[in-house]
Amino acid sequence: GAGVSQTPSNKVTEKGKYVELRCDPISGHTALYWYRQSLGQGPEFLIYFQGTGAADDSGLPNDRFFAVRPEGSVSTLKIQRTERGDSAVYLCASSFSGGAGETQYFGPGTRLLVL
Amino acid sequence: GQQVMQIPQYQHVQEGEDFTTYCNSSTTLSNIQWYKQRPGGHPVFLIQLVKSGEVKKQKRLTFQFGEAKKNSSLHITATQTTDVGTYFCAGGMGAGNNRKLIWGLGTSLAVNP
Secondary structure, three states: OOEEEEEEOOOEEOOOOOOEEEEEOOOOOEEEEEEEEEEOOOOOOEEEEEOOEEOOOOOOOOOOOEEEEEOOOEEEEEEOOOOOHEEEEEEEEEEEOOOOOOOEEOOOOOEEEEO | OEEEEEEEEEEEEOOOOOOEEEEEOOOOEEEEEEEEEEOOOOOEEEEEOOOOEEEEOOOEEEEEEEOOOOOOEEEEOOOOOHEEEEEEHHHHOOOOOOOEEEEOOOOEEEEEO
16 A cells, blocks of 8 residues: 655755645555654654644744644644754654554655755 | 663664564563664563573574563674664563553664675
């Protein structure tokens, strides 16, 4: 079956602009995760959804970052007033039910570059 | 705060040599997962360890979880060029909280043919 997909694959924007990054999880997966990965670093947790609700958003760096999952499937990560430091690969992952230690299946990521 | 340390950061080996990466947590983990990320790719799940002292094998890969559930290791026997990539450990921090994995910085493995 289809894996996790993310669009766009690459996004170049200017400082101060607004961007939206989309994630399509594996069909039937109720848990969805957003991570940010900078060059040479491991993935950094941002937010976790269980269904439509954000169960844990403790990783969002500040209030410029927001994510939604209105129908419990597709999720959008929104970044306002982008800064150069936001440049990174934004990874989305999904798991079947969000249970303890479940395998997280990652999408290919969106490479965001803020000029 | 909660941290997962991973060493070494880089390892360069000759094909056929063994390779080991170590993962240490400042707190007791509920479980630990290992992922492999190829250059330009995304993390791919390898295995999960849950029990104290657990050892699991996948062909040439051996994974261990420490008795205190604070450390783990991945050992590759007789490396091949296909083993090239970055190996990450990611720890679950406790009941109800282990959906949020805390990731190590990874060990990048280069293999000379």
